[in-house]
Amino acid sequence: MxxxxxxxxxxxxxxxxxxxxxxxxxxxxxxxxxxxxxxxxxxxxxxxxxxxxxxxxxxxxxxxxxxxxxxxxxxxxxxxxxxxxxxxxxxxxxxxxxxxxxLGHSAESTDRTGQYEVFSNPAGTKRKIKLPDGSSIHLNHNSEVQVAADYSSNRLVKLSGEAFFEVSPNKELPFRVLTESLETRVLGTSFLVNARPGSPESVAVKTGLVKVQLSNEIGETLEPLQQVRLEAGELNRTELIDAESVFGWTEGKLVFRNSTLPQVLKALEDWYGVTIKSNVDKYPNCRLTATYHNLNLEDLLLAVNYSIPISYTINQKNIILRIQGC
Incomplete structure (x- = not known):
């Protein structure tokens, strides 16, 4: 700090x-x-x-x-x-x-609901949650994870949004992540689950082996640098070509790969917890490919300006941004 x-x-x-x-x-x-x-x-x-x-x-x-x-x-x-x-x-x-x-790790972000302890992150917030068995959860912005009250006996969590998991080995008790449609089971590994509303649910593996299955028991076993997406009710497995774009946020990296400007501005709003007003609709064909590591908002905007000419005004959490070409 x-x-x-x-x-x-x-x-x-x-x-x-x-x-x-x-x-x-x-x-x-x-x-x-x-x-x-x-x-x-x-x-x-x-x-x-x-x-x-x-x-x-x-x-x-x-x-x-x-x-x-x-x-x-x-x-x-x-x-x-x-x-x-x-x-x-x-x-x-x-x-x-x-x-x-x-107060349960913040009155705004943590609550006990039934048999689960709930951790919620608003826009602009990311945090690491340490679990009783030594496993950890890196919870991304606009995401929520529910940890079972009897976690030590079942190692069960529920996820809405996006999180990266580092799981301590336990051959006798698999670690389980439930999303709306998928169940992910591991013994000890690191992997990412994305279950954001409006996007296909996906699981990407960094280390170890991960089993992903639908509620009807159809499943896929993933190896390191493989991912699976739920599309049209089926699990589609692919090789993970660009690991940085998937795991980068856990290391403080904001990664763009041929991203449209609306995608870029939405990512900035979520990452920094700000509101951005712009003339982005005038530049539908502008795209950005870049990686920014641990930058504050103003330094990042200065860096973006090298790729796409922009001007901006920052007033606390409100940003007025004008794109000048691409």
Missing amino acids: QVDKTIEKLIAKSLRGKISTEEQNQLNDWYRESAQEVEEISDYKLRKKEEVKNAIFWEVEKKITPHAQLFPRTRNQSIPFQWAVAAGLLVIISMSWLFRFQ
């Missing part, structure tokens, strides 16, 4: 009780955005409160200690001031962890 000098000053003012209402609102906005970057503690069945406190301590220490130049010393800035800012960060990050743990 990087903190600019403006936020440092606001934290210091808040600690001293000399912050204005406008400045406090700015600090609150920063906190809400930054809280999403904290990796969620979600092996909810096994961790005790004391373990959570320890996790908070070590996570915060990792964020503060290695970066000796995070708060560079100046002639007019004393060491106590730096520690005050660090203390402010510690409080904010710790509150984020405790809030997410005690």
Whole structure:
């Protein structure tokens, strides 16, 4: 988590009780955005409160200690001031962890429904969910996963949207993912399931073997770098030619392959959680092929401008973008 000098000053003012209402609102906005970057503690069945406190301590220490130049010393800035800012960060990050743990990892995104614990990501949000057996789920934006309350006895999850799974081996108890039409079974592997509304359900395998079947027991066994799509009620297996375009988002990569501009802008809205208004309808034949890695929105738009001339205005979560040709 990087903190600019403006936020440092606001934290210091808040600690001293000399912050204005406008400045406090700015600090609150920063906190809400930054809280999403904290990796969620979600092996909810096994961790005790004391373990959570320890996790908070070590996570915060990792964020503060290695970066000796995070708060560079100046002639007019004393060491106590730096520690005050660090203390402010510690409080904010710790509150984020405790809030997410005690209230079910965020009141907006997690809920208990019947026999499942539900994790939902809105646009602009991606997160990693750790399961009790050591398996993990990378949940993409606009997606929801339900984890069985008795997960340790059945390793069952339900998915709507898109997620990448890293499954701990257990020959006695297969890991199962249920979507609207498919059931995916594995013993220990990594794979991606896409069950977004309006698109064919698909499964792509990165490592290991995966069995995918319809409710009527017709199935396919996939090897690494193979995928299967559900089309017209049948499973169609193909080789995965461009793995980066499928798995890239799990590594912070936004990947476009001959994508139309409406597809590009929709992907940006989902990735960054923004609303974009543009004149895209005037350029139906423009396409983009590129990979962007861990860029903030403005840096990405600057990079896009090298391929497609654009101008834009950013007002918080609202973007006005004008395409100037292609």
